[in-house]
Amino acid sequence: MADAERIYEAMKRSIETYDSDAAVAAAEEAVAAGLDLLEAVEKGFADPIRELGESFHRMEIFLPELTMGADAMKAGVEVLERALDEKGGKIEKKAVVVIGTVEGDIHDIGKSVVATLLHANGYEVHDLGIDLPATRIIEAAESHGADVIALSALLSTTMLYQRDVVELLQNKGLREKYYVLVGGAPVTQAWADEIGADGYAHDAFDAVQVLDKAMEGRGG
């Protein structure tokens, strides 16, 4: 048990120091020690990355630190996932999310922060990038087996394309399959209601809370 606590502490420190190499080394040690790997994910990586997210929200740390912390977690979790896979187990995710910035819009930062925080909070996230046509977003949602489509738009002219994604989902008979979350500087709850989106988030932290609540309701 003492060994487990020591390894969890090393994993935690790797996130706090944004050190991907240390995260991989600690994860490998956890596998070699025969620890409960699901518990290792939760105690070693998930708890500290959530704390990092909260520090980011309080502006005690900034985007570079959050990004490096998330990269460290990703590197470490990959080691644990491979080991779990060999044993026929897997890490349960709250939901699978595809996220991207809509067509005609090349703003990336806000969307990337949402992706990072969702990932840090137990979601499987596929960041599709920027300037994405509705068809590509839906194709990606289908191929990744997504539960959630998260759409960012930073311009009041491009938020129109959020509506197009919802409309195309309807036309394809896929609307009920996905929870559609919208956000971005000009986006409001009123706009989300108008286009028939399921949820609206005013920032990255809010996105996590909105999805947590929604996925709980879905049993996801």
Added chain:
Amino acid sequence: MNFKEIAKRSETGPLTESKDFLMKAVAANAMTLTKEYDVSWDGKSLINMDDDMADRCFQAGKELFVRTGVYSMNSSRVIEFSAEEVDDVLRFVRPELPMGAGKDRVCAHHREVEDPRKPFVFCGPFNANVHEEMFVRLNEVFSRERIVDCLFFPGYLNEVDGQLIRPTSALATRMAILYGQWSREAVRRAGRPDMAIAGHAVMAPGEIACTNEEWGLRSTDPRAIVLISELQVDDVSLTRLAYYLAYGCPIYMAFTPLIGGYGGNPAGTAIVAVASFIASVMLGGEIVHIGPQHMNFKQQTNQHSLFLASLANQAVARNSNIIATTSHTTSGRPGSAQYAHEFSALALASVTSGSNVSGPRPSEPLGFNNVSPLMGRLFAEVAHAAAGLSREAATPIVEALYDRYKDNMDLEKAPKGQPFEELYDLATLTPTPEHQALYDRLKEELIGLGVPLS
């Protein structure tokens, strides 16, 4: 800097991924330079008082820019510049820029810290969503305000006949043409037919279609290009830039440094902001607009943004001839006292720090036409009054104003305000008695706080 050379470098510069540019070039260097040049924020000041730190911030920003260059998002290449090229461009930056024509010709100028000269005022709907039937009328009222030097961003026409407009569509180009025609019609109706109109229709490449010497935006009207945070540019912006430079328009270059983003805290972000000021003039910008963004607030009057705007503007004012202007976006909306408290606080901070002013605007307008020309007048009056103040005199006023709205910066809590059609009598295009009374009351309040309004 020759534009063809910039366009070439966007095709031939070093190839890298956007994330690597932001993390390894921008963030890592900003972090190092913040320490190296000892640029910091004390956690409470709203206006920077340290001239030496402003100078260090400029040097750090210049060094950051030479290390990073500008990232071309479409080609994934870095447009690099040497230190000599930067020095050369900065040496020949023009401190004055005429715009408008005939009797309506005006001149924007570089300002110094605590400069007694009045700031140039860009004021108008500032990209609020505007209904097509209200577009000419409310822009006419803004243009009637003689204190406004340039009609600023006459509003988004993102809907026609109830149809939302897709930004790259033929309809968007058609609306860009109407944008030009109706903006010109508005200044004609206001009796200022050759008044400068700063155009930013945000309709992708179609935006250039509003250019026409007879009925639209002219070569004497500044045209906006917006860099992407941080230090990035896209092909659409470079395409517009190629056209506007060839046409001879004054280039209004804007950037939006992100507090809490790749620059980190307000001090590190101020360094990124200085680098962005320099990037803007390297690309051809002649008036440079800083519009700080924030990870937790959508507006620009929080304490971090106030400090950042003051420090970055002071750095540029003291060390270059760049004509700077600061964007003013608020949580409170037109029709509320909070709106004026917020834009006044930022105007006092930015004007005493050497900036001109652009705005104001609620960061989250509710519905269409959420603008007030009368509040635009008050904004301009406060900006003019600030030109007579020292930073020391402005600081307690900014603090008092900040105290009034600091607990209401959340957009949900901030006052909802009213649209133009409720704040003005549409028959006479004059403020309603209630709106006029709000203006009178606010003016008295600001005078009471020490703003030297006449």
